[in-house]
Amino acid sequence: MVFxxxxxxxxxxxxxxxxxxxTYKEQTVATMTQGELLILLYDEVIKRLKKGKILIEHExxxxxxxxxxxxxxxxxxxxxxxDRQYDISRELRRLYRFFDYxxxxxxxxxxxxxxxxxIPLIEDLRDAFKQADVLSKQKGGNSTGT
Numbered sequence: 001m002v003f004x005x006x007x008x009x010x011x012x013x014x015x016x017x018x019x020x021x022x023t024y025k026e027q028t029v030a031t032m033t034q035g036e037l038l039i040l041l042y043d044e045v046i047k048r049l050k051k052g053k054i055l056i057e058h059e060x061x062x063x064x065x066x067x068x069x070x071x072x073x074x075x076x077x078x079x080x081x082x083d084r085q086y087d088i089s090r091e092l093r094r095l096y097r098f099f100d101y102x103x104x105x106x107x108x109x110x111x112x113x114x115x116x117x118x119i120p121l122i123e124d125l126r127d128a129f130k131q132a133d134v135l136s137k138q139k140g141g142n143s144t145g146t
Contacts, residue, residue, distance in 0.1 A: 035132065043126065049067075049115050050115075051067045056115075068107050078096055079100075
């Protein structure tokens, strides 16, 4: 009986911790600039691709597909946020569609070498936006477009 009570108390503490962590994450995201959010999304795509690659190598195809699917969702979101009035948006749209196409190819063929080729491209794009965000902050702005 004492064990069950202790376990229930531990579960309650873990739930409170989880709620607190979620609140912290939401507040952190709410206070980020557009540039910081964009960089966070690129980092998340890269993380999901790396996890997907490892999972494919370990033949955990179901979980790998889930990770790759999430990467595609983020890419699709990035594409949907583009401001079409700028020429750069057309180029970014083409890149995002290429990224999406490559991820589909990885999923279909379980070809990790495609992920190996894709990650540096996304990292380069992320780094360019990171640099733009720094420059924007130096000039007194607080946003970077997608």
